[in-house]
Amino acid sequence: MGIKLEFLENKLTARISGEIDHHSAADFRQQIDNFINKKKPEKIILDFNEVSFMDTSGIGFIMGRFKTAYNLGIKLKVINIPKKLERLVKLSGIKNLGILE
Amino acid sequence: MKQENLCINEMNLNFLSKSANESFARATISAFIAQLDPTIDEITDIKTAISEAVTNCITHAYKSEIGTIYINCKIFENGKILIKVRDKGIGIKDIAQAMEPLFTTGGSERAGLGFAVMKSFMDKLRVSSKVNKGTTVLMEKSIIRRNITSVK
Ligand SMILES: Nc1ncnc2c1ncn2[C@@H]1O[C@H](COP(=O)(O)OP(=O)(O)OP(=O)(O)O)[C@@H](O)[C@H]1O
Ligand SMILES: [Mg+2]
Numbered sequence: 001m002g003i004k005l006e007f008l009e010n011k012l013t014a015r016i017s018g019e020i021d022h023h024s025a026a027d028f029r030q031q032i033d034n035f036i037n038k039k040k041p042e043k044i045i046l047d048f049n050e051v052s053f054m055d056t057s058g059i060g061f062i063m064g065r066f067k068t069a070y071n072l073g074i075k076l077k078v079i080n081i082p083k084k085l086e087r088l089v090k091l092s093g094i095k096n097l098g099i100l101e
Numbered sequence: 102m103k104q105e106n107l108c109i110n111e112m113n114l115n116f117l118s119k120s121a122n123e124s125f126a127r128a129t130i131s132a133f134i135a136q137l138d139p140t141i142d143e144i145t146d147i148k149t150a151i152s153e154a155v156t157n158c159i160t161h162a163y164k165s166e167i168g169t170i171y172i173n174c175k176i177f178e179n180g181k182i183l184i185k186v187r188d189k190g191i192g193i194k195d196i197a198q199a200m201e202p203l204f205t206t207g208g209s210e211r212a213g214l215g216f217a218v219m220k221s222f223m224d225k226l227r228v229s230s231k232v233n234k235g236t237t238v239l240m241e242k243s244i245i246r247r248n249i250t251s252v253k
């Protein structure tokens with residue numbers, strides 16, 4: 001359970017595993033935002049493949065990173081959202097941001 | 102009384118409004134309702150709803166203090182699950198507005214979708230609140246009974 005950051009050719013990949021709730025999201029947010037401020041990546045990938053549970057704090061986490069990235073002119077994508085999170089993702093409308101892959 | 106409406110078990114859980122307890126509440130409720138032999142999807146729905154209600158107590162009701170969160174959970178012979186999540190925090194002035202999708206007082210890291218999720222993932226949702234007294238969220242969901250004999 002946690003977050004792994006990988007930086008390659010100006011692309012930051014954040015692989016999140018385990019449960020995303022208000023408690024864990026605070027830590028993930030801090031780590032990613034610190035990294036963004038330090039390294040100024042051109043592109044950010046949030047990989048949700050290993051996420052086992054998520055509530056709306058996870059939606060807020062995605063929206064927050066999207067806004068941060070957008071304001072800095074960074075491209076952001078969210079990949080590998082597990083099937084079990086589909087209902088929540090659908091309900092949230094974040095598909096409209098055009099960042100899900 | 103009809104046999105199928107019997108309350109077969111009940112639990113109470115009180116804990117401090119610390120964010121580490123969000124996963125504790127989810128895990129505890131999941132373990133308790135396991136007696137009804139729910140499917141993985143049913144457990145996920147209930148875990149998500151509980152997580153929303155408890156997170157609201159922590160981030161809104163007790164946003165500038167640590168208070169106690171009270172959960173009561175009852176399960177019924179017919180597969181009904183009743184969950185009450187209560188706080189003694191700041192309360193909600195306008196409940197209808199608070200329950201509107203995307204409404205939030207929580208800033209840019211909150212989606213304003215907690216109540217919408219509770220409503221959609223559970224069968225019933227009722228919210229009552231008094232400013233400076235606290236808020237009670239009552240949720241109900243009936244799961245399909247497949248293995249009645251597992252509850253004694
Ligand atoms: N227990 C509570 N005590 C006081 N205010 C609450 C409580 N629960 C909800 N609210 C109010 O209702 C609003 C809507 O709650 P809801 O859970 O739908 O969204 P949110 O918590 O703001 O965002 P999200 O749940 O998506 O992270 C909150 O922003 C808050 O103002
Ligand atoms: Mg909420």
